[in-house]
Amino acid sequence: MASQSHPHTADARREKSGRPHLHHGKFVQKLRSAARRTPNVTLLEATAKDILRDEASSEVLGLTVSADGYASNFRKRCTTRKPVVRSTSVALQLIDVKLSSPNHGYIIIGNNPLVLLYQIGTHETWICHIVAPDLPAQIQSALRKAIEAADQLPNMPNFFLSAQANDTPEMILLGDAMNMRHPLTGGGDDRASNDAYLLSHLLSPSIVPDLRVVYCDPRTF
Structure with a gap:
């Protein structure tokens, strides 16, 4: 068995391009709060069921961004x-597991599929792709307690969807809506954040002064 660890403290993130490990719910709520405080943003919470299209041409009306x-x-x-x-x-989620290098992400390589561990809080460590025989003894103890405390083991299908050029004018797909990869390295978070960052620059006032009159062809991005 071998393990490789990667630091994900604030200082390490400034030095490297590694992603931060976080509580997603709190992170998303903070993003929403930041958007709500932006002067030129009107926040509406609803369920989008369809896309507005011109009845004659079937073209999408206005710029529509889907990140669902x-x-x-x-x-x-x-x-x-x-x-x-x-x-x-x-x-x-493991509680108070003792790691040899706190605030690091671990990839454990054994005779089975890779196991991923990363600390998400002062006391909490997330373990993914659980293969008990390949885990060090101190982690097995914390894992046993977590299994005994859990009603059921949370599981999530790993989807794959290769990226493809979007030819629908006025329609932009971001993040997993556009393409998906294995979640082992957290690439989905990185991609979604980078998509939003790039789009904010492509639609900045210096390039697009008025969104009400913009015609957006995704093929030009």
Whole structure:
């Protein structure tokens, strides 16, 4: 068995391009709060069921950005491709597990599929792709307690969807709505954040002074 660890403290993140490990719910809520405080943003919470189109031409009306995740309701409006389930991830939250290098992410390589561990809080460590025989003794003890305390093991299908050029004018797909990969390295978070960052620059006032009159062809991005 071998393990490789990667630091993910604030200082290490400034020095390297590694992603931070975080509580996603709190992170998303803070993003929403930041958006709500932006002067030129009107926040509406609702369920989008369809895309507004011109009745004559069927073209999308206005710029529509879809970032509705792996189960996107609007992906099929832009592509005929469908996500494929390649495997399933099982994960648990370990409490007060003793790691040789705190604030590091671990990839444990043994005789079975890779096991991923990363600290998400002062007391909490997330373990994904659980393979008990390949885990060090101190982690097995914490894992046993987590299994005994859990009603069921949380699991998530691992989807794969290769990226494809979007030819639908006025329609932009971001993050998992556009393409998906294995979650082992957290690439989905990185990609979604980078998509939003790039789009904010492409649609900045210096390039697009008035969004009300913009015609957006995704092929030009």
